[in-house]
Amino acid sequence: MSDKTINISDVVNLPLDLKEQKKALEQKSPAVVEGKVKVYDPNKDNVKNLLEMLKNKLSRQTVSSLVGCVHCGMCSESCHYALARPHDPTMTPAYKADQIRQIFKRYIDWTGRIFPWWVHAKTPKNDEDLNRLKNIVFGTCSGCRRCTLNCPMGVDTAVLVRLTRGLLTELGIVPEGVFVVDKDSWETGNQMGVSQEDYIETLEWQEEEVQAELDDPSFKIPIDKEDCDFMYTVNPREIKYDPRSIAYACKVFHMAGESWTMPSFGWDQTNFGLFSGDDKLGGYIAKNLYEAAKRLRAKRIVISECGHGYRSSRWEGYNWAKYKQDIPSESVLITLIRYINQGLIKVDPSRNPLSITYHDSCNLARSGDLTEEPRWILERICTDFREMYPNRSDNFCCTGGGGALSMVEYKPLRIEVAKVKADQLKATGAKLVCTSCHNCVDGLSDLIKHYKLDMQVVQILDLVAEALVIPEKNEKK
Amino acid sequence: MSEFLRILEDEVQIVALAFMATVYTIRLIWMFRFKAGKEITKPVGSPRVGVAYSMMNVAMPWAMESARKNLSFYVQFVIFHLGVLMAITATLILPYWPEFFESEPIVRIFQLFMGAAFAVGLIRLIRRITSPVMRLISTPDDYFSVALLTAWFAAGVFAMPNQYEVSEWPLILFFGMTTLFLIYVPFSKISHYLYYPFTRYFLGKTMGHRGVFPRKKGGEKPAGLE
Ligand code: SF4
Ligand code: SF4
Numbered sequence: 129m130s131d132k133t134i135n136i137s138d139v140v141n142l143p144l145d146l147k148e149q150k151k152a153l154e155q156k157s158p159a160v161v162e163g164k165v166k167v168y169d170p171n172k173d174n175v176k177n178l179l180e181m182l183k184n185k186l187s188r189q190t191v192s193s194l195v196g197c198v199h200c201g202m203c204s205e206s207c208h209y210a211l212a213r214p215h216d217p218t219m220t221p222a223y224k225a226d227q228i229r230q231i232f233k234r235y236i237d238w239t240g241r242i243f244p245w246w247v248h249a250k251t252p253k254n255d256e257d258l259n260r261l262k263n264i265v266f267g268t269c270s271g272c273r274r275c276t277l278n279c280p281m282g283v284d285t286a287v288l289v290r291l292t293r294g295l296l297t298e299l300g301i302v303p304e305g306v307f308v309v310d311k312d313s314w315e316t317g318n319q320m321g322v323s324q325e326d327y328i329e330t331l332e333w334q335e336e337e338v339q340a341e342l343d344d345p346s347f348k349i350p351i352d353k354e355d356c357d358f359m360y361t362v363n364p365r366e367i368k369y370d371p372r373s374i375a376y377a378c379k380v381f382h383m384a385g386e387s388w389t390m391p392s393f394g395w396d397q398t399n400f401g402l403f404s405g406d407d408k409l410g411g412y413i414a415k416n417l418y419e420a421a422k423r424l425r426a427k428r429i430v431i432s433e434c435g436h437g438y439r440s441s442r443w444e445g446y447n448w449a450k451y452k453q454d455i456p457s458e459s460v461l462i463t464l465i466r467y468i469n470q471g472l473i474k475v476d477p478s479r480n481p482l483s484i485t486y487h488d489s490c491n492l493a494r495s496g497d498l499t500e501e502p503r504w505i506l507e508r509i510c511t512d513f514r515e516m517y518p519n520r521s522d523n524f525c526c527t528g529g530g531g532a533l534s535m536v537e538y539k540p541l542r543i544e545v546a547k548v549k550a551d552q553l554k555a556t557g558a559k560l561v562c563t564s565c566h567n568c569v570d571g572l573s574d575l576i577k578h579y580k581l582d583m584q585v586v587q588i589l590d591l592v593a594e595a596l597v598i599p600e601k602n603e604k605k
Numbered sequence: 606m607s608e609f610l611r612i613l614e615d616e617v618q619i620v621a622l623a624f625m626a627t628v629y630t631i632r633l634i635w636m637f638r639f640k641a642g643k644e645i646t647k648p649v650g651s652p653r654v655g656v657a658y659s660m661m662n663v664a665m666p667w668a669m670e671s672a673r674k675n676l677s678f679y680v681q682f683v684i685f686h687l688g689v690l691m692a693i694t695a696t697l698i699l700p701y702w703p704e705f706f707e708s709e710p711i712v713r714i715f716q717l718f719m720g721a722a723f724a725v726g727l728i729r730l731i732r733r734i735t736s737p738v739m740r741l742i743s744t745p746d747d748y749f750s751v752a753l754l755t756a757w758f759a760a761g762v763f764a765m766p767n768q769y770e771v772s773e774w775p776l777i778l779f780f781g782m783t784t785l786f787l788i789y790v791p792f793s794k795i796s797h798y799l800y801y802p803f804t805r806y807f808l809g810k811t812m813g814h815r816g817v818f819p820r821k822k823g824g825e826k827p828a829g830l831e
Contacts, residue, residue, distance in 0.1 A: 188641040192803035195636075198794050199742045202671040202678070210738075217741040226742060238632075239746070239792045248744040277820075278671035280682075281797060282659060282804035443815060446646045453646050458828075465829030497649045497816030500827040521820050522670050 134541050136216055140263045142537055144168060144255075145304045152311060159314035164408070165307065168300035175252050179235050181295050182228075186236070190291055193283045194232045197222055203285065206278035208524050209268055212545035219268060219545075221275035225285040227264050228292040255301070262301050265292045267538040271403070271530035272490040277521060289530075294405025302404065305534035309400045313409055317416050318396035320364035330367045331390065334375040342379070342598065349378050352424060353389035358463070359426035360390050361397035361417055361441065363434045365566045373566075376593035377432060377460060383596065384472035388430070394420025397431045398566075399440035403531030407448045414445025421455060429457035433587050435489030435565035436529070439496050459492075461501040461564060464592060468508055474597035480510035484591070485558035487516065487572060488523040489565035502564050505588055509595040516556045524549050526563070528571020546575035554581055562586050606769045613780045614700035621787035628791035629799060636803065648814045649828070655813010658820075659805040668820060681725045688722020689754070691715050692761045696783050699767060699776075706767040719761040726755025750793050757782045 149167040152160045159165040168174075186194075203221040204210045210219040217223065226248070233240030233249035240249025252258050273286040296302055297310065312321035328351065335349045350356070360381070366373050381388050394416035401410025421429050431441050438459050446453050467473045486506060492498040499520040506513045518524070527546040532538065553561055553576070561572055561583055572585045644652075666672035672679045695715055698705050706712055730751050733739045757779070764779035790796055812818035 186639050188636060188639045188803070189807045191636060191639045192800055192807055196797060196800040196804040198797045199739075199744070199747050201736070201739050201742060202675070204738050205674065206671055217738040220738050220742060222742045223738075246744065247746045276808070278669055280663065280669070280672070281801060282662070282808040284804075284808060443646055447642070447644060450645070456647065462827075462829035465827055469830055494817060495815070497828070499821045500823070500825050501829065503823075504827040504830075518670065520823070521817060 132544070133213065133215070134544055136213075136218055136268075136541075139267050139538060139541050140218075140260050142259075142263050142267070144259045144262070144301060145537070148304045148308050148311075149300060152307075157311055157315070159311045164314045165311045166298055166300040167307075170255060172299075174255050174258055174299050174301065177299060178258065178295050179231070179251065181298055182231065183236060185291060185294065186232075189284070190287060193225075193285070193288055194229050195237065196281045196283045197225065197229065197279075198281060200280065203275035203279050203283075206274045208270075208272075208274070208527060208548040209541075209545045212547045218264075221269075221279075221285045222283075224264055224269050225283070225288045227261055228288055258296065258299065258301050261292065262296050262303070263538075265289050265296070266303050266306065266531075266535055267541060269530060270490075270525045270527060270532050270542075272525035273494040274490070274522075274525065277494060290402075290405045292405070293403070294407065297404045297406050303535040303537060305536060306400075306404050306531060309531070309534050310404050310406060310409060313396075313400050313413055317393060317413070318364045319398055319400045319413075320368050322364045322367050324392060327367055327395065328392065330371050331374065334371050334378065337372075338375050338379050338382070341375075342382075347378075347382055349374075350389045352392050355425045356389040356427070357387040358389075358428040358430045359421045359424055360388055360430050360432065360460075361395050361420075361437075362390075362432045363398050363437055363566045364396055365398075365570075366432065370566065370569075373432070373587065373589055376589045380464065380467065380473060380589070380592060380596065383598070384467045386472075389424060389426065391420035391424060394418075394423075397437040397441045398434055399437065399445060400531065400534075401448065402436050402440050402444060403534075410440065410444060411449035411451075414441060415449040415451055417441055417445070418449065418451050418454075426455065428455055430460050430463050431457060432460050433564045433566065433589055435491035435496070436567060438498070439491035443496065459498055459501070459564075461498060461505065461588060464505055464588070465501060468505065475509050475592065475595040476597050477509050477511050477595060479595045480591050481512070482510075482560050483512040483514060483556075483558040484510045484560045484562050484586075485514050485516045485553070485556040486519070487526060487553075487561050487563040487568060488520055489563060489568050490523070490525050490529050492564060493521045493523060498564070502562070502588055505592065506562065509588075509591050512558075514556055514558055516552055516558075516561075518552075524552055526565075526568040526571030527575060528567055533567065533570050533574075543575065543578050546571075546578065550575050550579035550581060553583060554579075558583065560584055560586050562588060562591060564588050607773055610769060610773050610776055610780070611700075613777060613784070617784055618696065618700065618780065618787070621784045625787045625791055629796075632791060632796070632799065644811065644814055646814070648816075650813050650816030650818070652810045652813040655811070655818040656806055656809035658813065658818045659809025660802070662805065681728065684718075684721045685725045685729070685754075688719050688725070688758050691718040691722075692757060695719075695761060695765065696780070699764075699780075703767055706765065712765045712767075715765045716762050719758045719765070723755055723758035723762065726751060726758055730755060744794075746793050750795050753782070753786060753789070754795070757786060 269289045271286045276284045313319045339347045399413045666679045760779040763775035
């Protein structure tokens, strides 16, 4: 346990903060005016609206998870929140899912409608109850799906949490950060509100950096080039805070002699719709990406390193947008494997001599298919790779998943439960923790700082760039 | 055998079973009325393999950390459900093939399984009452369902010798509880076996499609090597 344990009622009773919503209303924010992002209206019957929306949003999959829980409690030991706070039963995944299950039982299921007390079925009474629901589903779950894979019944608690988030998002009963990111996503087409000008300027800046590094003025980051082999899409965090990762990727593509491009619009492979539970936003962002590839007649979409971005763009996005997948989309990890395997790039593992462990992003390992790929690369680009335990689809969340990093009000709890991850990292004794997700980089960096671990976070592309053997003619003079 | 016991073992059970089947049929129709989410992406793995893996999960304690780390809980789970199987089998055999229970070893085997399931039921009930986590998530239905099954196993142990000529009460109790059980089950969490194929099917289909199931342990060929 952490030295300081948070009183959970302080989290559950956090009030609904409406500063950003009021500001957006005053400024007549287009996404709000057009009704794409909902603001909270205390004069509406929000409980009734939530119940109606729930009825319409249910699918056979969600209903089976709602009726399937036997309250066996097996999931309690799989959740990092519950493990870090063994004294707090409200951290149990089943309890979190029960918050929506109770409503479902009271309003839709059989027994709960007739004998509500018998199955603990109940309807929220007022907006205060909805606010508490908000704090539970946004503040005490990172949607990591670890409990899902550990439930003997196959109940998908993370999906139920996301369903509930989506209902509350429709009512504007959301953490401030969620409101802001949703609004920015609708208005700019990317979740960090990066303007097109900034995006292009950053690419040009990185182009110059690589030109200087390779001493090759002909190096280009091609924007909106048609008929390429692939279109590369990135996380806005790369534009804003980590542009070197774009340079690394572009350098590798160049060295491999690849035909590729980046779109001027539709470049954000991340998707906040996954976190806010807003399928419409999810579909909009994903469709921008798919349409950009279509416009440029790219043969493939390559997704930069990001767990939720990969999950959204490769999997959920097509379903949200109801967009038939016409071309393959792949993680840049697969592109890298191809280059290394086919000898298109040369790497020297001795250039990464420090001990390295790998953190599996939840969205890559539990909601995606990428566990062996990063390891295959790591084995070829560093000399001291060591597994952390548990790993792959059993790994623990970086604790910054599910949009947690944008919800600052829950940070103290997030950091407290990160003790589980901190212990897991520490046990490896590694100097570097590598991950393939920008979100995990921030989540892990936060906890490494807080728990004072002697460790740094890197991504696969950082290590590949370090290990990359650049032919002499391109070596900087 | 008294006429009362004969009717309880036969006609009453058939009516109760028919009731259960009817409610379940309605329940299934209700479930199917919810639209099924569609997966329209190109697969990485096989949904069919994923479904098979997911369904078999129950028999693979090593595949799930929660079972792997709580092997005693898994053993309890197996014993409890074997007890259910034996008790249901007994309710079907006793009225129509009573000679089956003339063999003492058979009676002892049934008693052993039901007795063990009874013990597990007690352990589970105690856990549900004493563990704060379990208390928080438990509903009256959860307590009642476990208590009902536990009592049913106990009644089964006493009913197994099928000696109605000595005393009919153990059999009346067992079949009386079976009737209650059959009528109550469709409205309780005991129906989870009806939902199990659904939850595991959906999870398996998605995870199989995405190549997450069967879960990787290391050494699998990564994508991109083709
Ligand atoms: S979600 Fe699954 S593991 Fe958790 S209590 Fe329900 S049935 Fe058990
Ligand atoms: S999805 Fe992850 S964080 Fe949420 S309840 Fe399950 S295990 Fe806990």
